[in-house]
Amino acid sequence: MDNETFSILLDTVARFVDERLIPNEDRVEEEDAVPEEILDEMREMGLFGLTIPEEYGGLGLSASEEARVIFEMGRTSFAYRSAIGTTVGIGSQGIVMDGTEEQKREWLPRLAAGMMASFALTEPDAGSDAASLKTSADLEGDGYRINGTKRYITNAPRAGMLTVMARTDRNEPGARGISAFIVPADAKGVSFGKPDKKMGQKGTVTSDVIFDDVEVPAANIIGGEPGRGFKTAMKVLDRGRVHLSALASGMCHRLVQESVQYAVQRKQFGQQIAAFQLVQGLIADSQTDAYACWCLTQDVARRFDEGQRISRDVASAKYFTSEALGRCADRAVQVHGGAGYMAEYKVERFYRDVRLMRIYEGTSQIQQTIIAKALLREAGMKI
Numbered sequence: 145m146d147n148e149t150f151s152i153l154l155d156t157v158a159r160f161v162d163e164r165l166i167p168n169e170d171r172v173e174e175e176d177a178v179p180e181e182i183l184d185e186m187r188e189m190g191l192f193g194l195t196i197p198e199e200y201g202g203l204g205l206s207a208s209e210e211a212r213v214i215f216e217m218g219r220t221s222f223a224y225r226s227a228i229g230t231t232v233g234i235g236s237q238g239i240v241m242d243g244t245e246e247q248k249r250e251w252l253p254r255l256a257a258g259m260m261a262s263f264a265l266t267e268p269d270a271g272s273d274a275a276s277l278k279t280s281a282d283l284e285g286d287g288y289r290i291n292g293t294k295r296y297i298t299n300a301p302r303a304g305m306l307t308v309m310a311r312t313d314r315n316e317p318g319a320r321g322i323s324a325f326i327v328p329a330d331a332k333g334v335s336f337g338k339p340d341k342k343m344g345q346k347g348t349v350t351s352d353v354i355f356d357d358v359e360v361p362a363a364n365i366i367g368g369e370p371g372r373g374f375k376t377a378m379k380v381l382d383r384g385r386v387h388l389s390a391l392a393s394g395m396c397h398r399l400v401q402e403s404v405q406y407a408v409q410r411k412q413f414g415q416q417i418a419a420f421q422l423v424q425g426l427i428a429d430s431q432t433d434a435y436a437c438w439c440l441t442q443d444v445a446r447r448f449d450e451g452q453r454i455s456r457d458v459a460s461a462k463y464f465t466s467e468a469l470g471r472c473a474d475r476a477v478q479v480h481g482g483a484g485y486m487a488e489y490k491v492e493r494f495y496r497d498v499r500l501m502r503i504y505e506g507t508s509q510i511q512q513t514i515i516a517k518a519l520l521r522e523a524g525m526k527i
Contacts, residue, residue: 150209156189157216165220172347173493178227186228186258193256194232195383196240200252207383207448211390211441218394222497223347225391227260230299233387234505235261237380238307238324242367247326251305259304262329264294264353265377271295272510274309275319275374279355281310287361288312290325290333294353296504301336301351303329308355309377312370319374324366333358344496382455384505385462386448389441392465392501395494396434399469399476402491403427406480417479426475433468440464456518463511466501473498 145153164182172178186192194210196202205213210232217225236255239247255261270277279292290310300306306327313321327334337352366376404427407418417423440461447454476491477484484491502508517527 145203145205145209150205153203154212154216157191157213160185160189161216161220165217165224169221169490169493172221172223176346178223178347182224183227183258186224190256191228192231192258192260194228196236196252196256200248201256202252203256206445207386208442208445211386211445214387214390215394215397215438215441218391219398221347221493222345222391222395226298226345226348229387230263230303231255231259231261233384234263234380235299235303235305235307237383238263238366238376239326241379242324242372242376243326244363244366244368246363247366251326254304260299260302261305261307262297262300262303262353263380264297264300264306264308264327266295266297268293268295272507274377275322276317277309277311277322279308279310280314281312281323281325281360283312283362284359287359288325288365290327290355290358290360292355294355296340296350297353298348298350300329300353301339301349305329306334306353307366309373310355312365312373316371320371322373322377323370324373324376325360326364326366327355327358327360331358331360343499344493345500346493378455381505382458383448385458386441386445388501388505389437389444389458389461389465392469392498393434393437393441395498396430396437396465396469396472399472399491399494400427400430400434402494403430403476403479406483410481410483423479426479430472430475433472437465437468456515459506459511459514459518462506463508463515466498467508469498469501 168179168182190203193202194205194213198204214225239251265274267277267279281288281290290308292310306329308325308327309322310325311321312323333356335354340350407423407427408416410417444454444458444461473495477495480489480491483489486492520527
C-alpha cells in the first residue's frame with residue numbers, strides 16, 4: 145500500500161476508535177458482545193483483510209503497517225480487536241504463508257470480506273507444549289478423518305473456517321507428525337462447547353471445538369503436504385507476536401492517558417494529586433514502559449518485513465510488552481486509588497482484560513524459553 149493511502153487508512157481507523165469504539169465500550173461490557181452494526185462497519189472498512197494480499201481482496205499491509213493499525217485498535221476494549229484478530233492473524237496467515245494457490249483463491253477472499261477464522265491448536269492436555277497435541281487426522285482414501293477436542297479457541301462459535309492442527313503420523317510423537325488443515329466450521333461432526341466465562345475481555349468469545357469423525361479432503365492440508373503443520377504454526381505465531389506487541393503498546397498508551405486525566409482531575413489535601421511526586425513517578429514509569437513497548441514493536445515489525453529471522457527478538461518483544469502492560473494497568477489502578485477498584489472506572493476493566501496478554505499465543509515463560517534457547521544455541525550448546 146502506498147504511503148498516502150495508508151495514511152488515510154490509519155487516520156480513518158484512529159477516528160473510528162475515538163468516535164465509535166471507545167464510546168461503545170460500556171455497551172460491549174454490559175452485553176458481553178460487540179454490536180453487529182460495529183462488526184459490519186469493520187467489514188466495510190476492510191479491517192478483516194488487513195494482512196490478506198490485495199490480489200485476494202485484502203489490504204495487504206506489511207507487518208509494520210499492521211502494527212500501526214493494531215496500535216490504534218489497542219487504545220480501546222480488546223473485544224473489538226479480538227473480533228478481527230484471528231482472521232487478520234493466526235486464522236488466515238497459515239494460508240497466506242504456506243497455502244496452495246487453490247487454497248488461497250478459495251478462502252482468502254471470503255476472509256477478507258469479513259468471514260471469521262479461528263486457529264485451533266490448544267487442547268485440554270496440550271497448551272504451551274503444542275507438539276504433544278493429541279487431535280488425530282487419519283488417512284482414509286483421498287481424505288482424512290479428524291477426531292479430538294480443542295480448547296479456548298477464540299471466535300470459534302462464530303467462525304466460518306478453522307485452521308486445525310492435527311496429528312497425521314502417530315509414529316511421530318513430536319512436531320514432525322503434525323499437519324495443518326482447513327476445516328469449514330459447518331462441516332459434519334464439528335461442534336462447539338458453551339462460551340467460556342472469563343476473568344475479563346467481555347465481548348470476546350472462546351470455546352471448545354469438538355471434532356467427531358470430521359471428514360476433510362487431503363486437498364485441505366495447508367501447503368498440500370502433511371507433516372508441515374508445526375512449522376506453519378511457528379511462522380504464523382512470529383507475525384502474531386508482532387501484532388500482540390502492537391496491541392499491548394496501544395493499551396499502554398490508553399492507560400497512561402487514563403492515569404494522567406484522573407490525576408489532573410482528582411484532588412486530595414487541597415490540590416490535584418498530579419502535583420504529588422509519588423503519583424508523578426507512577427505516571428512516568430508507565431510512560432517509559434509504553435515508549436519502550438512501541439520502540440520494540442516497531443523494530444521487530446520492520447525486521448520481519450525485511451525478511452530477517454526474528455523469532456528470538458519477537459519473543460522478547462511479546463514478553464516485554466505483555467509484562468509492561470500488566471505493570472501499566474497496575475499503576476493505573478494505583479493512581480486511581482479506591483476508584484480504580486470500582487467497575488465504573490475503565491482502569492478496573494482494563495486491569496482484568498490485559499492479564500490474558502501474558503498467557504495467550506505463548507506465555508511469558510514460553511517466551512523466556514525461546515529467548516534463552518536461541519542464545520544458548522548461538523553459543524554452541526545443543527538443545
